[in-house]
Structure formats: C-alpha cells, structure tokens
Amino acid sequence: MKEIFDSIHYFCDEFSEDGNFVTIKTKQLKSLSLYLFRDLDCDLSSVVALRAKDGFNIKYLYSYPKKDYFFIVCQNIQDEFESFADDIPALNWFEREISDLFGIIPLNHPDFRALPLHPENYPIGFHPMQNDKIKDENYGTYEYKDVKSEGVYTVPVGPIHAGVIEPGHFRFAMSGEPILQLEIRHFWKHRGIEKLCEGKEVDEVLNISQKISGDNALSHALSFAMAIEKICDIKVPSFAQYCRVIAAELERISCNLSDFAGVFQDAGYSFGASGITALKEDIMRLMKLLSGNRFFKDFVIIGGVSKNIKPYTKEIIDIIKQVNITFDKYKKIMENSSSILERLETTGKIKKQTVKDLSCVGFTASASGRFSDFRKTHPYLIYSKLDFETLVLSDGDVSARVRVKLNDIKNSFKIIKICTNYISQVDKPKLKVKYEIKDGEEFGYAQSNRGNIVHFVKIEDKKVVRFKPRDPSFMNWQSIQFAVLGDVIGDFPLVNKSLNLSYAGNDL
Amino acid sequence: MSYWVKKGLKTGVVSTRYPKQEETASGITPGLPQITDNINSDDLISVCPTRAIHKTDEKLLLESSLCIHCYRCSRDTKEPLSWSEGFEWASFEKNSTPFSSTFGHSLHICVVDSGDCGACLNETKLLNSPLYNMHRLGFFITPSPRKADVLLVVGAVTQQMKGALLKAYEAMPTPKKVMAVGTCALSGGVFEGGFIAENGVSSILPVDITVPGCPPPPLAILHGLLSLAGRKNIKRGTK
Ligand code: SF4
Ligand code: SF4
Numbered sequence: 001m002k003e004i005f006d007s008i009h010y011f012c013d014e015f016s017e018d019g020n021f022v023t024i025k026t027k028q029l030k031s032l033s034l035y036l037f038r039d040l041d042c043d044l045s046s047v048v049a050l051r052a053k054d055g056f057n058i059k060y061l062y063s064y065p066k067k068d069y070f071f072i073v074c075q076n077i078q079d080e081f082e083s084f085a086d087d088i089p090a091l092n093w094f095e096r097e098i099s100d101l102f103g104i105i106p107l108n109h110p111d112f113r114a115l116p117l118h119p120e121n122y123p124i125g126f127h128p129m130q131n132d133k134i135k136d137e138n139y140g141t142y143e144y145k146d147v148k149s150e151g152v153y154t155v156p157v158g159p160i161h162a163g164v165i166e167p168g169h170f171r172f173a174m175s176g177e178p179i180l181q182l183e184i185r186h187f188w189k190h191r192g193i194e195k196l197c198e199g200k201e202v203d204e205v206l207n208i209s210q211k212i213s214g215d216n217a218l219s220h221a222l223s224f225a226m227a228i229e230k231i232c233d234i235k236v237p238s239f240a241q242y243c244r245v246i247a248a249e250l251e252r253i254s255c256n257l258s259d260f261a262g263v264f265q266d267a268g269y270s271f272g273a274s275g276i277t278a279l280k281e282d283i284m285r286l287m288k289l290l291s292g293n294r295f296f297k298d299f300v301i302i303g304g305v306s307k308n309i310k311p312y313t314k315e316i317i318d319i320i321k322q323v324n325i326t327f328d329k330y331k332k333i334m335e336n337s338s339s340i341l342e343r344l345e346t347t348g349k350i351k352k353q354t355v356k357d358l359s360c361v362g363f364t365a366s367a368s369g370r371f372s373d374f375r376k377t378h379p380y381l382i383y384s385k386l387d388f389e390t391l392v393l394s395d396g397d398v399s400a401r402v403r404v405k406l407n408d409i410k411n412s413f414k415i416i417k418i419c420t421n422y423i424s425q426v427d428k429p430k431l432k433v434k435y436e437i438k439d440g441e442e443f444g445y446a447q448s449n450r451g452n453i454v455h456f457v458k459i460e461d462k463k464v465v466r467f468k469p470r471d472p473s474f475m476n477w478q479s480i481q482f483a484v485l486g487d488v489i490g491d492f493p494l495v496n497k498s499l500n501l502s503y504a505g506n507d508l
Numbered sequence: 509m510s511y512w513v514k515k516g517l518k519t520g521v522v523s524t525r526y527p528k529q530e531e532t533a534s535g536i537t538p539g540l541p542q543i544t545d546n547i548n549s550d551d552l553i554s555v556c557p558t559r560a561i562h563k564t565d566e567k568l569l570l571e572s573s574l575c576i577h578c579y580r581c582s583r584d585t586k587e588p589l590s591w592s593e594g595f596e597w598a599s600f601e602k603n604s605t606p607f608s609s610t611f612g613h614s615l616h617i618c619v620v621d622s623g624d625c626g627a628c629l630n631e632t633k634l635l636n637s638p639l640y641n642m643h644r645l646g647f648f649i650t651p652s653p654r655k656a657d658v659l660l661v662v663g664a665v666t667q668q669m670k671g672a673l674l675k676a677y678e679a680m681p682t683p684k685k686v687m688a689v690g691t692c693a694l695s696g697g698v699f700e701g702g703f704i705a706e707n708g709v710s711s712i713l714p715v716d717i718t719v720p721g722c723p724p725p726p727l728a729i730l731h732g733l734l735s736l737a738g739r740k741n742i743k744r745g746t747k
Contacts (some may be wrong), residue, residue, distance in 0.1 A: 122667065162652060163649060166629060166632045167669060188668045189623040189666060190666060191668065192699075277634070277638065278637065281637060285536065288534070288535035293579075298579045504623075
C-alpha cells in the first residue's frame with residue numbers, strides 16, 4: 001500500500017488515515033478521481049453531499065478491491081461543481097440525485113435531467129435538502145430519449161405492472177423483435193427518506209433504515225448499526241457478532257431462494273418455482289421463530305442483537321439441513337434440464353466493461369468477471385475468520401448470475417453451520433452492551449444478497465443530522481439497460497428477475 | 509418430466525387448510541402487541557413512537573393501523589407487552605360492505621405498490637405460493653386493473669405514485685373495492701412526514717377494508733380478501 005499512498009500524496013493537500021478509511025482533500029480532484037477509478041481499479045461506492053457552513057461538502061467514497069481500504073475524496077463547493085460523469089459513468093445518477101435534492105448544479109453533466117424528483121410532481125425549484133425557499137414554483141416535463149426512425153416503435157411499460165411487482169417505468173425501443181434500446185425511469189416510490197431522517201433520534205433512524213428495502217431489512221440495519229458503533233466506539237460482544245452473521249446469512253438464503261424461484265417461474269417451469277417458494281417460507285418461519293419477525297426486523301440493535309438465538313440452535317441446524325437437501329434436488333433439476341438452461345444461457349448479457357463503468361456490485365458484477373463481495377474484500381463482523389469459496393464467472397448472462405447465487409446459498413449454509421457450532425458452545429451469551437451516543441460521522445457497510453450496502457451517518461448533538469443510505473440496486477439498475485440489448489422483449493422478465501433489483505431501495 | 513409428477517404425488521397437499529380449519533403452524537405471523545388490563549400505561553405511551561398506544565377515556569388502547577412493529581413496547585419497558593399470535597386483523601371501514609353474494613365467490617385482484625418498502629409486497633406475493641395458494645379459494649391476481657374487482661394497495665402513497673394509483677382505480681369496472689394493506693397504506697407508518705400522502709390510501713381513494721401490520725403476514729391478507737368476498741364475518745371499523 002505504501003507505493004499507492006505515495007502516489008496519492010502526489011495529488012493531495014491533506015491526507016489522513018483512520019483504520020481502513022483514507023480521507024483525502026485535494027485541488028486536483030479530477031486527476032485523483034481518475035487515478036482511483038482507473039489506475040487503482042477502485043469501485044465508486046457512494047457519494048454524499050452535506051450542507052456545510054458556507055456552501056456544501058461532497059464526499060466521494062471509493063472502495064479498493066485488492067486490499068481492505070476505502071478512499072474518501074472531499075471537496076467543498078458553493079452551488080455548482082464539476083461533473084465527472086463522462087469519465088466515471090457510475091457518478092451519473094449520484095450527481096443528478098444531488099442536484100435534485102440539494103439544488104447544486106453539476107457543470108457539463110452529460111444527461112442533466114431530473115432523477116428522484118419528477119418534475120411533473122414537484123416544482124422545479126423544490127430542493128428538499130437545501131432548506132431554502134422554493135424559487136421556481138413551476139412544474140416541468142420529462143424528456144424521454146426515444147429512438148425515432150422508420151420501423152422503430154416504442155413500447156412503454158409501467159409504472160404499474162402486471163402482477164405483484166414494484167412500480168417503475170420502462171421504455172423499449174423495438175425494431176422488429178430485438179430490443180434496440182431500453183430506457184428506465186424510476187423513483188416513483190421516492191419517499192424522501194434522506195430528508196425524513198434529518199434530526200431524528202438514532203433509534204428512529206434504525207427503524208426507518210429497515211424499511212429502505214424490506215427484504216434486506218437486516219442488512220440495512222446492520223450497516224446502519226455498524227456506522228453508529230464506529231462513531232460511538234461500541235464494541236459488540238462476539239456472541240452477538242455470530243448471531244448477526246447467522247441472521248444475515250438466513251436473510252441471504254431467503255432472498256436468493258426467492259430469486260431462484262423467480263427464475264424457474266419466468267423460464268416457464270412453475271413446478272420448480274412452487275417448490276422453492278415453499279423452501280423460502282420455511283426460512284421465513286425460522287426467522288420469525290428466532291426474532292419474532294418474518295423479516296428479521298429489529299433483530300439488530302445498536303450495540304448487539306435483541307434476541308438470544310442460542311436456545312434455537314437445534315431448530316436452525318435441522319431446518320437448514322432439510323432445506324439444503326431439497327435445495328440440492330432442485331438445483332440438480334435445473335442443471336439437468338436443457339430446456340431451462342437454454343433459456344438462461346446467453347440471455348441478458350452484461351459485459352465486464354459495463355460492470356466496471358457503472359461500479360456494479362454483488363452477483364451482477366461477480367457474474368460478469370468482476371469480483372464484488374465485501375465479506376471477502378472488506379470483511380466486517382467475523383467474516384474474516386470464516387472460510388468460504390466465492391465464485392467469479394465471466395459469461396455475464398442470466399445463467400452465470402443464477403450460478404453465482406446458487407453458490408452463495410451453499411456458502412450461507414456452510415457459514416451458518418460454523419456459526420451455530422460456535423454459539424452452541426458459548427456458556428454465558430452476551431447479547432448487547434450499553435452505550436452512549438457520541439457525535440461524529442462514519443460510513444457503515446454490509447453485504448446483502450444484492451451487493452454491498454453503504455450507509456453514511458453524521459451525528460450532531462446526539463441526533464442524526466445526515467443519513468445517506470446507498471442500496472446496491474442504485475448501482476445496478478442502469479446495467480439492465482445494457483443487459484437486454486438485442487434480446488426479445490419476452491426475455492425481459494427473466495433478465496429482470498436474474499438481476500433482482502429493488503425499486504424501494506433505489507428510490508429511497 | 510416424470511420426476512415432477514412423482515414428486516408431486518409424494519409431497520401431497522402442503523397448502524394451509526385455512527379458512528376451513530385453523531392454521532397453527534409456527535412462524536406464520538409476527539403477531540400484534542396486546543393490551544391487557546392493569547398494565548402500567550404511562551411508560552408504554554411514552555415508548556411508542558407512533559402513538560399506536562394511546563389513551564381514550566382513561567382506557568389504554570392499541571390502534572393497530574399505526575403500529576409499525578418496532579417492538580419497543582416489548583423491549584424498552586419495565587412491563588413488556590405480550591404479543592398475540594393471531595392474524596385475523598382485517599376490518600371494514602365505516603359504511604363499507606363486502607361484495608354481494610352475486611359477485612362474492614371469486615375475486616380478481618389488481619395489486620398496486622404505491623411506495624412500500626418491499627416487505628408488504630413480498631408477503632402479498634407469497635399468497636400465490638403453494639403454502640397459501642389463494643387460487644384454491646377463487647382469488648386471482650389480474651395483470652390489468654380493467655379486469656379487477658379489488659384494488660389491493662400496499663405502501664405509503666408517494667407523491668409520484670398518486671396519479672398512477674388514481675388512474676388504476678378509475679380503470680376498474682364497478683362494483684369495485686379498495687383494500688389497503690400494511691401500516692404504510694393505512695397511515696403512512698414510518699414514512700409519516702416524508703413525501704407521501706398524509707393518511708395513506710384513504711386520502712386518495714375510498715378504502716373499503718384495511719389490513720394492519722408491518723408487514724401483515726400472507727394469512728392476514730387472505731383473511732382480508734375472504735372478508736371482502738363476504739365469506740368471513742368480521743368486526744366493523746368505528747372510524
Ligand atoms: S410495536 Fe412499536 S409502534 Fe407498535 S405498539 Fe409497540 S411501540 Fe407502538
Ligand atoms: S407497512 Fe411496514 S412492511 Fe409494509 S411497506 Fe410499510 S414499512 Fe414496509
């Protein structure tokens with residue numbers, strides 16, 4: 001790392017190291033950002049804007065995949081800043097989001113349209129995070145990038161879909177059968193979570209954080225809790241850490257199973273889908289037994305966990321064993337069925353370069369040849385002590401994503417086994433520690449089944465003054481626009497399912 | 509091919525027998541906090557973040573449409589509340605009635621997510637899974653509101669979804685009913701104060717039946733549908 005730090009020193013005015021976080025202040029923002037993103041091959045993990053004394057402060061968080069390091073690049077600005085979205089496409093949505101919420105303008109942005117706040121619904125001058133008066137009360141319209149040419153027609157879908165699906169708008173430009181272009185428009189579910197959390201108590205925000213993306217309730221709570229624990233120097237007892245890992249892996253199994261079922265369903269194989277959903281229900285019932293809630297809500301609390309799961313070790317082991325056996329059977333069915341595999345292979349291809357450009361995370365990246373799993377690259381809790389094999393595939397198609405997920409389920413079974421072994425041997429389980437809220441700001445992160453979740457929290461006077469959650473779906477949504485190119489529209493549900501993107505987490 | 513026929517026969521029926529028989533499996537419901545007599549009230553009222561626990565005429569009450577399942581009343585108090593295990597929570601709004609018997613046998617349902625967190629929708633989705641299997645009761649999800657009898661709304665209605673939700677309602681043929689599912693849809697839930705409609709779905713559409721819970725388990729939603737079809741007798745709302 002020394003060489004890397006030396007070369008960073010070359011760019012920067014201020015440099016400070018705190019654990020695995022390196023904070024850099026520089027005047028040569030662009031060269032440094034490009035050095036991190038291109039030369040060091042970092043992923044863009046989050047961008048946070050904050051109101052400062054005069055003007056605003058923007059923090060770019062880059063994660064270094066080869067070693068457990070994060071780089072925070074800061075800049076202070078007035079009411080505009082230079083956009084790098086042309087060079088770092090992953091910044092595109094972040095900059096537009098900041099522009100909508102704070103009213104600060106990214107100069108030379110390649111696609112400067114409104115993002116989270118639809119101009120049809122909110123006045124153009126409405127910037128909730130700015131706390132200023134609304135200057136422009138008019139409403140606007142949204143320009144779609146429709147393809148206009150002879151023989152090309154547009155198929156608009158949504159926001160309300162057929163079936164039980166979250167709302168989002170998709171516009172396909174079709175030329176005959178193949179899809180020429182897909183444009184997505186989201187944020188229909190924008191509930192204003194960032195604004196809502198300003199000035200709230202830590203406990204309240206912990207509760208809200210679990211409702212960012214309901215099926216990842218635990219992972220979101222975990223990354224929020226870990227941010228707070230870092231700020232307040234809370235040492236979580238090791239028993240609680242093991243409990244947290246068991247819970248996180250159960251949640252991962254539950255979500256991955258539901259994906260697996262979805263792939264069966266959309267490939268037209270409902271027998272498989274039924275069987276797998278039944279397994280998912282088994283896991284959810286186990287989750288209820290352990291925590292009182294079918295989604296592990298309020299299991300993670302600041303300083304530990306809320307319930308002792310030790311008395312249920314036997315149930316966990318039994319159910320996981322059962323689920324594992326049945327799961328293997330269905331996995332075999334899939335692997336031996338040429339009709340299913342044919343649907344999955346070469347469908348919805350995402351190139352490695354796309355994944356890199358957009359800083360995609362989780363299985364989307366891993367299936368396209370770019371490994372992404374914070375449990376390995378930036379281990380938290382006790383993950384560094386656990387031994388499991390992650391999978392990286394280069395195909396980038398639906399089949400590759402499914403295989404990565406199936407491997408993930410297998411890993412989770414293994415991890416749970418190790419952890420239950422540990423907790424059954426602990427004599428005096430310590431669930432939580434007492435703590436006091438201190439002021440400060442930190443990033444917290446956890447790996448959900450979809451990819452890494454990164455939360456930024458700032459506390460002042462024991463209240464949360466800024467909370468910026470970044471759901472993995474926010475990084476991955478744009479990749480679907482590339483995945484469907486050249487496919488037929490009938491494959492879209494399958495591709496969509498294989499990417500398993502959360503609308504709620506994306507929209508905030 | 510032969511495999512799944514054999515497997516199917518071997519597995520037999522796994523669906524719940526509800527409503528013919530009671531469902532007693534563990535883990536099907538998170539339950540609701542239960543107010544019992546002679547409980548120390550002040551402590552509880554101050555600990556509940558959403559005013560779900562409140563006092564009317566000196567009587568301690570639980571307004572389930574406000575409860576966000578934060579478990580503070582069972583964790584942070586000296587006398588923790590116990591939670592009931594039931595799931596038959598649906599209640600009709602004032603002046604609303606079930607479908608008449610002509611239309612009440614089979615229902616077609618259009619599900620609209622107007623800003624939920626994903627959990628309510630997840631539970632709704634499970635109604636189609638073999639363990640709950642609502643098809644056996646004649647309930648079907650329709651792809652379009654034009655064929656729907658029931659508009660099932662989950663989630664706090666965000667500003668940006670208001671228009672779409674209204675359009676979906678208008679596209680439905682009469683007689684039609686609206687079912688609001690989840691605390692968010694009933695009152696805004698944790699998102700109260702965010703960019704959402706103030707009183708949930710009822711500020712936009714005439715709601716007929718409500719199912720509280722955050723999220724309500726699949727059986728609670730099923731209970732709501734059965735009630736709406738007039739196949740289950742339930743209490744009336746007083747609101
Ligand atoms: S769970 Fe939370 S919201 Fe519900 S009654 Fe208890 S304290 Fe109130
Ligand atoms: S009621 Fe609860 S579970 Fe349902 S959408 Fe709202 S926050 Fe999510």
